[in-house]
Structures are given as structure tokens and as C-alpha cells.
Amino acid sequence: MRYDVAVIGSGIAGLNFALRSAEKGFRVVLITKKRVANSATNFAQGGIAAVLEQTDNFKQHIKDTLEAGSYNNNRAAVEYMVTRGPSAIHRLLELGVPFATREDGELMLTREGGHRARRIAFVGDYTGREIERTLVRKARQNPLITILENTFAVDLLVRNKICYGVQILHNGRVTNIFTPITVLATGGLGQIYRHTTNPDIATGDGFAMAQRAGCILKDMEFIQFHPTALNVRLKRMFLISEAVRGEGAYLRNKDGKRFMVKLHQLAELAPRDVVARAIFKELASGRVFLDLRHKNPRIIRKRFPQIYTTLKKYKLDLTKDLVPITPAAHYSCGGVHVDFGGKTNIQNLFALGEVTHTGVHGANRLASNSLLEALVFSDTIMRHIKKIPQKFPKNANFRRLRMTQLTIAENRELTRLKKEIQKILWDDVGIIRNTADLKNARNMLERIAMILSSYKGFHVKLWEVKNMAETGLSVIEAALKRKKSLGCHYRMA
Template sequence: MKQNIQHYDVLIVGAGLAGLTVALSLPEQFKIALLAKQDLNTCSSNMAQGGIAAVLDPQDTVAEHVQDTLVAGAGLCHVENTTHILSNAAAAIDWLCQSGVPFTYHEQSLHLTREGGHGHRRIVHAADHTGWSVTQTLQQQLATKSNVTCLTEHRLQQLYVEDQRCYGAELKDATQQSVQVFAKYVILATGGTGQLFELTTNPETSTGDGVALAWQAGCRVANLEFIQFHPTALALKGSKTFLISEALRGEGGILRNQQGERFMPAYDERLELAPRDIVARAIADQIQKQQQQPVLLDMTHLEKAFITEHFPSIYQHCLEQGLDISQQPIPVAPAAHYACGGVLTDAIGHTDIENLFAIGEVACTGLHGANRLASNSLLECMVMGRDVAHAIVQQDEWQVPKAEAELVQPDFTAVSAQFELEDDFDVVTLQQKMTQYFGIQRDFAGMQYLYAQLNHWWLMTEQQYPMLLTAMLMVHSALQRQESRGTHFNRDCPQTLAEAKMSVIAAPAQQAVPQPEVTSLVC
């Protein structure tokens, strides 16, 4: 059989906002391949509702935006990288405006809304479908670029690495045939890990492949235990998981329990605008108290015209489900939303492997720390994407990311005999167990069992599923942390330690150390 071998200057794995930004920011003399697991629209960026955080109000400052991000990140943000990314927000917004993105305006200026954790109105948006408006606009530009080949329905299988340098990747096309792609630069923009859980706002392509394959190729990964659960996903029986934007709370939405009582005053003085981890845990607590019934997000005190103008997509979607949100409260529950950790990089996306960049949600720059501040993610995609393009054009010297943390190497060859484990692996069971034992609230006993089960599956299954490996790395990271911080809440360790430390897992090429004794995991 004839081999399918292709050559490019740049291979971009992932066609969301991060990947699109790189493809459109590189000069046309570069031959580029843009890979998508399905079509170009199947990505988290396309589904983003709220907006993009940027300091555009004269009364606001980048320093305040940085400070809000650090507070939400619960001590784990990388200050220098955070400052770099947020300082480039205004330029990124200007780039989108020049590209023709139809943002919402108020009088002659961009309309700015506010979301949880932000001290000012600084969310640029296109009604309540910002991600869709941005990606559709950029896809139209992409269609005019003769130097970009879109490899839709292609899946990344492995990265080609030799002497700590990446030179391409093996792909599988829609017919499951192998495609060998050789490239001077490879950019991982593969998105998040939401599909490792039962309920998620992520598309079906968000299976964490980039983390697993980068780690296998020799990259460190960091802070994988920090999974942000969006507090408010639509919780209607028989309805698919659908994000109810934080912007609704930013514009006055009130959270109530089934008795109609506003409950956030009992949890945080910032009420509905507290950081997402606090709101999500409060909602989870209320749901547990009311026999797993969802809580209610009440918008009925606002004018219907205001709701339909600011949130047309959400209003229409709920109306199609038989719910008029101007007259009825919205039943909501938390859903897996955003991975705060990922492949360890600097602010430009450099990994441990030369010529391999990681950008967007798959990367861990330190911007998000232990909990992402709302609407910083689309911004990160654009700033990193533009910076990567500049670095490639300039052929900058490769900068290996720094991490002041102890490296921990998991051992995937031993399984504890104390648990009764299942032999047969399937994705649905993986999602159920991750949700049960690695959700909003966790404990050591549940995570120890989960880690043993994941290990057992890894040893028993002939096919090595990247999402299974990513799940193992995530749980391993969590078992190292003897505290609760940000989105990681351990019932056995509810306190937060004085010193914030990253969780960094060494690449598999490094010498392994024994996996932790489960009996020693006490706080």
C-alpha cells in the first residue's frame, strides 16, 4: 500500500481560536496544515458565549486585571506570564475588530459586560455568541488562504521526536489510514478534557489527547488536577448539556434553591459574582441538600427586551426547550468546562521539545493557576497564537519553560490489590467514574480507587487510549496535593497551605520514582 506522506512548514493540530490565529498570523510563504478531528466548527471556541476579557475602559488598568486573575488563580498563577498575556489583550481585540468580528457596541464604543471575579466591566462580546462570531469570521478569512490546507476528520496519533526535537506527526484520516506529516514546526492547539466527564460544556472532540501525546513525546505536564466546572449548565431533563453564560449573573441573574431562596449570601460576600470554583461548589452543595434537584438561575426580574437583546442565543435555545427565561427561572447544574493545567509552556507556548509549541487550553502557561478567571481563555488563544507566529517568523531561539516545582513521575505498572477492579474498558464507564470520584469535591479514598482502576485498564487494554492516559495523569497530580486550592477541593484536606506549589509530572523518559503509598496520603 502506498504511504501517505505530506510535508509542511507548520502543522497546527486543532482548528479552534488558537489554531486559527496561528494560521492567519503567519505570512503566506509558509505552507501550513490545519488539522481538525471533525469539521472546523467542532471546537470549544465556537461554543464560547461570554466574551473576551480586555482592559478598554479608561477607569480600568491592566494591573487590576492581573490582580483579579491572581485572586481567582488562588496563588498558582505565573505572574510574569499572566502580565504578558493580559497586557496584549487590547491589541488582540483590535486585530479581531480589523478582521471584521461583529462585536456588540454601545453608542460608539465596544460594549463591555462584567463576569464573576472581575472588578470592572471588561468583557468584549458579540451578544451571547462571541466564540461563534469570532470563529466564523476567521474561518471566512481562512478560506481565502491558498497556503493553508485543512485536514478535517484527521486525528493525531503520535508526535515524531528525535533528540528532543519535534519534526512531525502521525495522523489517522477518516478511513483510519495512516498519514505521515513532516513539518518544521508542530503546534498543539487540541483544546481541553471535558469529555472525560459525564456532563460537559465541551464538544465531543475535547478528550485530552494533546496532553497525553505531548507527555509521551517527552513534555512535562502541570496542574492537571485543576478542572473548572462551569457553575451553570442547563439542567433540563431530556435536554443536551448547554452552557448558560456567566454573563447572565454578571447582568443581575440570581441563584435560588428549589424553595426560591437566594443562597449565595451564605457562601461568599461576592454573591453570584464570586469566582467559579466557589459558585460551583455552592451550587453542588445545594443540589445535594435538595435530593439532586438543580438550582434555579432567576432572570425574571429583568426586562424581557434586555434579556432578548443581550442573550438572544440562550433565550432562543431555552425557548425551544419549552422554557421562557424572561418568565421562568432556569434550572442549572455544574458541568466540566475548562482545564486550567496542561502541557507545561512559557507565555509563548514553548514546550520541553524543540519546535513543538502548545497553545490555548492544552497549554499550562500559569495564566489560570488553580482556577481560570472568566473570559481569559479566548484571550489566551489569540495572544499565544499571534506570539507563536511571530516566534516562527523570527526563528527565535528555543526557550524551555521553567517550573520551580518538584517533578513527580507516575508508575503505571502496578495496581493495588485492595480494590475490586473492572477489566473491560469503555468511554462511558470512564466518564462515570471520573465524575463520581474526580468531580467538584473529591477525597483520597475515591481517588485512590479511581487511580487503581485507570491503571488496571491501561494495562489490560490492547489499544492505548490517549484520554485514559490523560485521566491517569490528572488523578496522579491530584493525589500529590495535600490541600484544597482553587478548583481542586479535597474533603480530607479542606485547608489551603500557605505555600502554593505547582504539580509537575516529569516526562516518561526521565527516571521513574515509586507511585505514592496510598496509606500515606493524609493531611
């Protein structure tokens, strides 16, 4: 079958764009690495920020976003996103997302770090899951959208700065999909770090593909660490939503003291980079805890059902116990540079969501602006793509990678290299950085990249580890170039 649009990624950005494309009558193929619902969106707890009450205003949301981003943001992009926030929420309501409401039927809003008003629309503590479920249902019902699950995007098909589509591994075969429009919506890179809130799929594939294709990557040094991941031994770290602090939770050190009160006027609701660094420093001398014991237990259980239930599995009661927490790699504020229309510097290639650099986040993302950005800019692209080129110059001369089988020894070696990459990034390119560590990390990753280059053929595990190494090097190079601390890029030397 011929397609007009290829979308790589099935989070809020990719799904919403696929639906918008289908509404225009375009035939869409949606390519997703695992199951369609297995995206970072599915794990988003907090909500979506938008000005929805008379007590709030665009000016304040813009100011909060700029302050959180250390004014390294593209102000025009921030204004563009914020002013379209209400219509983005209404779009989700029309699609059927069951946002929490008050008794009068109006949306119930919460507050998160860096926000000076209650402006976060939410669904319990599983907002992302409900958005994903709604969008997936709509996509599956649409006859113009073909979903290819368990399909690995190998590389973009680019020649002479023109994108012709994407090479994929589907049903055990490497094949090329040629489309007039290709959209990169592959999400984040959290798995390059040892400790992350991101799902296993977030190995930085989109960043690496884009770089190999010749795209401009910008602000890759700005990796946001979420302040409050559950600090117990877990295969994948469990995020404790910013909204918990928005509803009044305290942060306490090993001595039981609220250390954030003296560090920032917003205390526990300071921007994420400030809170993450403060917790990281406190952890050097002991554990750090989240404390909700002073709040009404019934309200807390109702407001945070998923968090409450998950903590009970670890014999922790959110309403009665101090909950041990730690920062974890969470979000890339930089990425593939795009304009307001999602255009990259490669013709016919667009990008959306966390993989991009729109400029809205600056040096540190304001809580709950990520889903908003994905929604607003995936709507915006459709205004720029007026029609699909009728005479699309297909070029079938792109080589197809040869599939290979890994030996037991090679499989073990790739597992070891993956863990080594994660350790290097966490130890040397983490919350607090210095020149010596960054240079050491670069040297070690370059060595790993050399080892990986000796492998011949294609295997998903090999390609993922290659993508991790390439993306990690992009982060390191950007961090070395930025000599001074800014936002979530904090250098001691």
C-alpha cells in the same frame, strides 16, 4: 506538498496561529478532528476580557485574575497577557468580528464572575461562534493554509526530544506529516467527565499525545467546573453563560433563597470554583435555579438570543421561569507546560490554548480569560519563530500504526469503557475530592488502561478511549499529589 508548519486543532488558538504563520509567508497545514468549525471556541458564549475603558485598568484585571487563580498563577504571564488584551481585541475587529457596540460606536462591555469591572467584549451570547466563523473564513481564503478536516492526529513524531511532525489518519490512511514546526492546539479534556459543556471531540487527545512524546504536564488537577449548565436531560450539556449572572441573574436554592449572598462578597459573581462548589452542595438537598425574572424581558431576549431560544425548546422562558442549573466539567487550567513563546520541552514542538499550562490561570480560570490567552499567546509564538529551519532533519523511520476494524463486541466494549471512565472521573475526581476516592479512581483507570493495551492496531474510537484513560490518570495523579485544597481542586481529606 511540503509544509513549514503543522497546526493540530482548529479553535481560536490554532486558527489565529495559522493565519499569523501565513502572514509570514509560511506554508501551513491545519489538522482538525472533525469539521474545522467544530471546536470548543464555537461553543463559547461569554466573550473576551480586556481593559478597554478608562474606568478600568491593567492593575485591576491582573488582580482579578490572580485572585480567581488563588495566586497560584505565574504573575509575569498574567501581566504579559493582560497588557496585550486591547491589541488582541483590535486584531479581531480588524479581521471582522462583529462585537456588540453602543450607540456611540464604542464597544459594549459586560461583566462576569470574578471581574470587578465591565471588561468583556462580546457578540450576543454566541461570541465564540462569531470568532470561529471569522477566523475559518480567513483561513479558507488564504492560499498558504491547507485545511485537513475529519483528520485524526494519532501521535507526535518525536525522537531524542526533537519533534519531526505528526502521524495522522486521513482519508482512511495512516500517514506521517514531517514539518520543521509542529503546534499542538487541540483544546480541552471535558469528555473524560460524565457531565461536561465540551463538544464530543474534547477527549484529551493533546494531553495524551504530549505525555507520550515526553512533554511536561503541569497543574492537571485544576479542572474548572462551570457553575451553570442547564439541568435537564441532554446529550451534550448546554452552557448558560456567566454573562447571565453578569447582567444580574440570581442563584436560588430549592427554598427560593439567594444562597451566594452569605458566601462571598461578590455573591453570584464570585469566582467559578466558589460558585460551583456552593451549587454542588445545594444540589444535595434539592434543585438550584437561575433567576432573571426581575430583569427587563426585552433587554434579556436581545442580550441572550441563543440561550433564550434554546430554553424555549425545553418549555422554559428565561424571562419568566426559574431555570434549573448544575455544574459541569468545563476547562482544564493546567496542561502542557510552555514558556511565553509557546515552547515545550521538546525541540520544534509548540503548544497553544487550553491544552497548555502558561501559568495565567493558576488554580482557577477567571471568566473570559481563555479566549484572551489563546489569542495573545498564538500571536506571541510568531515573534519567537523568526524563520523556519532550512535544513530540517527528516527521519522517515517512524512506524505507522496498522489500521484495524473493530468487531461488534469490541465496539460495544469500547463504548462501555468510555462511559465507565466518564463515571469514574465524575464520581471520584469531581468538584469535591478525597484521598480514598482518588485512589479508587486511579485503580479503576489503571485496570481500564490494561484492558485497552490488549487491543492491537489502530482505530479512532480505540485511540480516543486510550487518550481519555491516559489523560484521566494524569488528572488523578496530580490531584493525589496536591494534598491541600486550592482553587478548583477541593479536597475534603
